[in-house]
Amino acid sequence: MCRKDRDICDDYGFCFMDHVEEPAIVLDAVGWQRRNDGGYYWKNQNRPECFLFQYTLSGSGTLETEDGIFTVKKGEGFFLRMPGEESYYFDEEKNQGPWEFVYLMFRGRSVSAYYEYVLGHVGKMIALASHHPAVKQLMGLYFQAKKGLIQNAFMAEKEAFGFLCALCDASIAKECHSSLMDRAKAYMEQNFDQPITLLKAAEELGVSQSHLSREFMKYTGEHPIRYLTKVRLEYAIKLLHSTDMRLEEVSVCCGFSDGNYFSKVFKKYMKVSPGEFRKQMRAQGYVSVKV
Numbered sequence: 001m002c003r004k005d006r007d008i009c010d011d012y013g014f015c016f017m018d019h020v021e022e023p024a025i026v027l028d029a030v031g032w033q034r035r036n037d038g039g040y041y042w043k044n045q046n047r048p049e050c051f052l053f054q055y056t057l058s059g060s061g062t063l064e065t066e067d068g069i070f071t072v073k074k075g076e077g078f079f080l081r082m083p084g085e086e087s088y089y090f091d092e093e094k095n096q097g098p099w100e101f102v103y104l105m106f107r108g109r110s111v112s113a114y115y116e117y118v119l120g121h122v123g124k125m126i127a128l129a130s131h132h133p134a135v136k137q138l139m140g141l142y143f144q145a146k147k148g149l150i151q152n153a154f155m156a157e158k159e160a161f162g163f164l165c166a167l168c169d170a171s172i173a174k175e176c177h178s179s180l181m182d183r184a185k186a187y188m189e190q191n192f193d194q195p196i197t198l199l200k201a202a203e204e205l206g207v208s209q210s211h212l213s214r215e216f217m218k219y220t221g222e223h224p225i226r227y228l229t230k231v232r233l234e235y236a237i238k239l240l241h242s243t244d245m246r247l248e249e250v251s252v253c254c255g256f257s258d259g260n261y262f263s264k265v266f267k268k269y270m271k272v273s274p275g276e277f278r279k280q281m282r283a284q285g286y287v288s289v290k291v
Helices: 111-122 133-146 153-172 179-191 198-205 209-220 224-242 247-253 259-270 274-284
Strands: 008-013 026-035 041-043 050-058 060-065 068-073 076-082 087-089 099-107 125-127
Touching: 008 133, 026 133, 026 153, 050 068, 050 133, 060 099, 068 076, 076 111, 099 133, 099 153, 111 125, 111 153, 133 153, 179 198, 179 209, 179 224, 198 209, 198 224, 209 224, 224 247, 224 259, 224 274, 247 259, 247 274, 259 274
Parallel strands: none
Antiparallel strands: 008 026, 026 099, 041 087, 050 076, 050 099, 060 068, 060 087, 076 125
16 A cells, blocks of 8 residues: 655745835735645634635645535636635545645735625636646746745735736636527627617527526626626727717617616716717727727
């Protein structure tokens, strides 16, 4: 019988003296570990405030959340806020060992918004190929720490923020292989100028509202009505740029119920009124704007 592989930890913590007050992101630690013992168990309920991303390189571990118990396999990671109700551990009977992973711990006033973005699009667990930019950024950060290249708080913040942005990008850049989702997108893109509702779209596609929403969220990370709103806004922006149509006319062409509702939705997403946005586009020379 072979001797069980021993646990190995290669961890690097950071506590720089010089930094700005209330920094956007503070890198606390990065590390690589190989766990093969049931004694590896973390419960997040009483841990200090921070965020953790942990990515499996080989083997598997277990993650418990309010949604259930999950096996975290190679190519999968989890993103957690601490303190929390989750726990993660190595189960000698259920998990394939050793569990090899790389992790990043950080905090700061800006992290929460990015965490909520990822959580809202894909949840606490996320699958990433080893060549994905987020994984490359994470591994690069680990090797920089190992070589002693992270020498001040600003370098650490830059690398941690780069990872966070790559992770958010991963949450919306999924490949789509759902026939239903492709048909739903095509239907909305061809009929956005009509008063489409989720119920009407589902009926046209021959599925229930809940099934349509679930499939669309699964493959795109967003609700179908939010996607429809983006299509309408992008067309509205083209009309604002290329025509002198009144706002009421633009709203009708884009499928909004009236000019007031159009203005309300436009300002919610674009942060300025349609009229002001038109002025900015023409002054700055934009040809198109991606929503």
